[in-house]
Amino acid sequence: MSENANPYDATHITVLEGREAVRKRPGMYVGSTGERGLHQAVFEVVGRAVNEVLAGSASSVDVTLTPDGGVRVADDGPGVPVEVTEDADGASDLEALLTRMYAGMEPADRNTATVGLVGIGPSITNALSSRLTAEVRRDGACWVQEYVRGVAVAPPTAVGPASGSGTTITFWPDSDIFETVECSFAVLAERFRELAFLNRGLGISLTDTRPPGEPQSVRFLGETQDFIAFLDASARTPAHPDLIAFQWEDLRMAGTAEVALRWCTSHEERIRSFANSQPTPGGGTHIVGFRDGVAGAVNAYARERQLLTATDLDLSADRVCEGLTAVVSVKLDHPSFEGATRDVLGNTAVRTCCDEALREHLGRWMEEHPEQAAAVVGRIIPDAGRN
Template sequence: MVKSSKSATRKTGYGADSLVVLEGLDAVRKRPGMYIGTTDSQGLMHCLWEIIDNSVDEALAGACTHITVTLHTDGSIEVADNGRGIPVDIEPKTKLSGVEVVLTKLHAGGKFDSSSYNAAGGLHGVGSSVVNALSSRLDVEVDRDGKTHHMAFHKGHPGVYTDADPEHPSPDSPFKKTRKNRPTELEIIGKVPPKRTGTRIRYWADPEIFNETAKFDYNQLIERVRQTSFLVPGLKITVIDENIEETGNAAIDTLVETDVDEAKAGAAETLEVAAAEAEQQLNTEAEATADQDEEHSEAAATDEDSAQQQAHDLVAEDTTVLEATQSKPGHRRVEEFQHTGGVVDFVDFLTMGEPVSTVWSISGQGTYKEETQAVDANGDLHAENVTRTCDVDIALRWTNGYDTTMRSFVNIVETPGGGTHVDGFLQSVTKLVRKAVEENARKLKVNLKDSKMKVERDDILAGLVAVVTVRIAEPQFQGQTKDVLGTAQVKGVVQRLCDKLFAELINGTKRGYKEQSMRVLEKIVGEMHARIQARKTKEVTRRKNALESASMPSKLSDCQPGNDDVAELFIVEGDSALGTAKAARNSAFQALLPIRGKILNVQKASLSQMLSNKECAAIIQVVGAGSGATFDLDQARYNKIIMMTDADVDGAHIRTLLLTLFYRYMRPLVEAGHVYAAVPPLHRIALTGSRKGQYIYTYSDDELAGKLAELDSAGITYDADIQRYKGLGEMDADQLADTTMDPRSRMLRRITAVEAMQANEIFSLLMGDEVPPRRQFIVDNANDFDRSKIDT
């Protein structure tokens, strides 16, 4: 027997009345993750990017030159620009103002029609409306047609707020929602010069949407603003943070007042000049045409009025810009960003370490065909084949490091996951580099007959700093968060352009690039050799038997297996110190590797030169974790790497060279705190009398003088013949063990790199090829010399 649908519905409780229809922006509030990814800090920042990107799109269209982002003390954020302003007239289909359409309708905006924006970051028509939906309050002001238009929203719904203090609007103020299906007219709140246009959006993120962990990240904002200023040359972006407590600094307040006074003085001067020019024109025309005095006088007077009006408008506009970007007295976190060099400047900014090449630029344009949905005159969609233009702008360089820094963008929107534009770039570069290596195999000492001698993409990426940008109309992203570009045709455009222009660079056919291209190829081939060597090292099983120990350098005095968690490797300066250290060590967990003199300065040397150096190669092999990008901290054979050198200037220099090797090619060892410097004593004081047989060790001349004075004041006698150690080899085994090697009594200095960027700069400055900056550093810091800070 078949049951009726009515009885089935009654049984399951699921019918048409169970369906929920979410209208307008309610769907966004119900499922915010679909639009901004998450409701934590990432989603909070994503809302700000949507608003900023809309202003940047105006700059890409050539209509905006200045964007101001203000962080107010009440938690709200305001983004202002001098673009064309959101349209304020009525949109024919919805009968609503352009402002209301943009801020309340999903998939609505000016970026679906390429006539308004050739390239834009906000493409789905949901950015502003989503931010509006997820804000407890949003206010928008638009300057157009000589008027300032204003409109307010509460959780995406238009209406009117009644603020107790209009100067300090609040989302908690009484709000009256506009009645459903009734157009909301824009409120005109002021007048502006006819030529002034722009948009200001201020919003308060809704705490009901974002979770408690959502925090605003100022540093992330600055980083995003800085990168945008690189990607849109000439665009000025100002960030004003009003959340810093007022300092009450009179000097700062005076500076602000001075800026305003200067602006006013400039305005008065502009008016005087305009009036003088108009008067001069009037007198000239009157003398030349005396028979038409009245007619020309009226015309000249009109010109004078026009000139003065233009001057007034210009002054008013300049004053408004000054007021908009000038922070309040005492609030001094104001940062401005403006760059003219584009992605070339961006790569220069991102570069860490010693450059192997200058910044190489690849710029051009290509076209492709794409089928898209176009809106006809009746508002209906239909398929249409269009020819798109793709602007490509790429900058790249290689450094002597092994880290890869690659940033990719589509219409200034960052694509962390890459996409077709990055695929085209990498495919072309990989192909051309391999070809260049084959053509220069003899110079590069590459055996083409060896199948293992093949450049891989990772070899090319090591030390590469690159920015890849494209500008296209209506790009296809994977998801609203726009992490990956999916437009397939872009790959071919980028690849063809790189095949032509990058080939000229890497082959050295472009004037001035022959020497650079060879250095780049040597660096890449060095990475290839390092990878092959690392693979060989990994093929050797970790210390399990005597056979493996025999595969290590013959001069290594290894420790007993089975103590990996506490194993220590002492890198000892000289063979004489090695003999003493062998007798002083605990062979159960302490290994010794002697080095002869000063090793290679790897900061100045290429990767291949480093690998061919016996001392450097031995250290890498003994540590057993590889080098460069292939370094694996978990494979390290020792828990502590201890540099044990003499307590003199030469010893300090050797430690510096060793540290350079560790930082450049085994950096995780340093970052994880596994690298140490032994601290051997410089003097030994032998006590006499009742304390005969006791010894005191000091580590500097100042400490020795202080200790002797202390003993004299205490009446403790000592042998006047103070022993001074010229090197570790002068100690006997017991002394070396007690002072430097025995964990129970020794002193070690742990080497750390808390600030990676600062460490990079220091290594580049002190150990690099550039002598003038190093000399200037010494001159600038000579007066601050502190001997106690010198590691000798």
């Protein structure tokens, strides 16, 4: 190398922290600067409010798309503390929540695990917003704090008395960061519907007050079993009347799991999977274990009834899962996401736990419901119905 070449040393390295890092590389935190990233910024704020409900501290989450392009997320929890604390290094808990990654309520158990992409929280949204206003109703007083591009304009200020309690965060996505700052009502509605289905007792409302047209509002409630009915609502005829659903806890994977499934007369496999309420379209160990377990239960049932002989090969998971509609949801203490977009669950122990649980629970269901089990096996093995 030439002696005159510019040397590369520590002076050439710039370390970015906090909001500067987020604004410089937003895709690393919300996935993209397009619609996907915009909506993820919304989900990070909604995730905090949802966790309040799951922890029993709040009863509802209300999201509003405002006429001036803002997004307002409100809950009726106790309100984020506004007092300066030692834990926040001289800042209020509210300011820590909005400026420091991973700050926020510590989940009481795995069922209240964060529902954000990586659990970074509202600080990411604040850094990527042109402005943000936080309103806290707590101990009979209303406090307000405003931010501009992630920087606090002033400390939280008491603006008067308040009835009830809760936290409301309103933010305006930064057009200098995002390619579009107009949220899709349909995309938000789909995600909120998922959250309501996956978390029993959670209610989320979504209201759009943007012009033109009249305001529209929907509210989502439900549970995992309702998810199957929703997925099958469009031209899918059940092959058996009962929906199969069960849940379990397994210390080996440090988590819980819930599944709901039903076979239909079509050939399309329609399986939706989630880890800590986060969609995993890339699949992962929970789906591999689920499919192996379903195939194992069906094969065991078929062999016990001599629908498969000793010389027959086991039915493959692909064949068994034809026409299957299912929702697989795991909630783990320490989920490990893989893939470029973090949409694949990688926890190794989950595969074995799901496999064994499906073999046990589905196998028991087939024993207890022989007529419906015959319908399931009959569509997989055409000759089964004549045995």
